[in-house]
Amino acid sequence: MITFSAFADEIGPNLDLQMDTCQANGVRCIDVRGIDNTNVADMTLEQAAEYRKRLHDRGFTVPCLGSPLGKIKISDDFEAHMDLLKHCCDVARAFGANRIRFFSFYPSEGRQITDQRGEVMDRLGRMIELAEKENIHLYHENESNIYGSSPDGVKDIFNTFKSDHLKGIFDPANFVTDGFKPYDDCWAAGLAELTDAFHIKDKFSGEGVCVPAGQGQGQFEDIFRDLASRDFDDYMTLEPHLAAAGQFSGHTGPELFEKAATALREMCDKTGLKYKTC
DSSP: OBEEEEOGGGTOSOHHHHHHHHHHTTOOBOOBSEETTEEGGGOOHHHHHHHHHHHHHTTOBOOOBOOOTTOSBTTSOHHHHHHHHHHHHHHHHHTTOOEEEEOOOBOOTTOOGGGGHHHHHHHHHHHHHHHHHHTOEEEEEOOTTSGGGSHHHHHHHHHHOOOTTEEEEEOHHHHHHTTOOIIIIIGGGTTGGGOOEEEEOBOOTTOSSOBOTTSSSSOHHHHHHHHHHHTOOSEEEEOOOSSEEOSSOEEOHHHHHHHHHHHHHHHHHHHTOOBOOO
């Protein structure tokens, strides 16, 4: 059964507004990416503990951190990035979470990321090794311009690392951005077996902002019908990007968030995919 979560910073920076809007739309989980205009990777443990208490007092849980880990170039300082990963592991525990979203690196200036496979895998291997020691699960998201932007790149990562601490996030809109048909080219071509969670946004190729689930080229109906047949049981995180879409965040606002949440529920109902409400 699906549990809905959200990147609630798309609603606004204020935590009370985030919780009010999520609760009004049947969402009681928040994948923390930003609160009070502070990215989760920049939060202190004291801030995280305070936010967790406020979330807990309202009946919210934090399944996953929406970190920017892996959104650096291969030529950037990786040792500093490993320190940031360790900090994010501590922040995750402060929120009561054991999942961190991450990415698989941008190429060095003037290079193609596919030509830097060795460097990518070396860095991913070190990150996964640390996650295993910290008992944290790293959730890889497909995104433009990183090694795992294509279905072949994602499959290569998971074929290289056989770790219980490496999981997969499927983002249909990001595949559309890169010219792939999310069901035909990705889901049905091997990524169904490598997917543990979803980021929910849809879009049309060439457009900047996104549209609610099922209203773009994300092939949501095909994917969701297959999920229903598999009795898929994990999180779907609303990341609507309905008003703005950026490299590290997006904006939706309370009213558009309601449209995104309604579209997700309607798509689940249409395809017979069971979900929890609050």
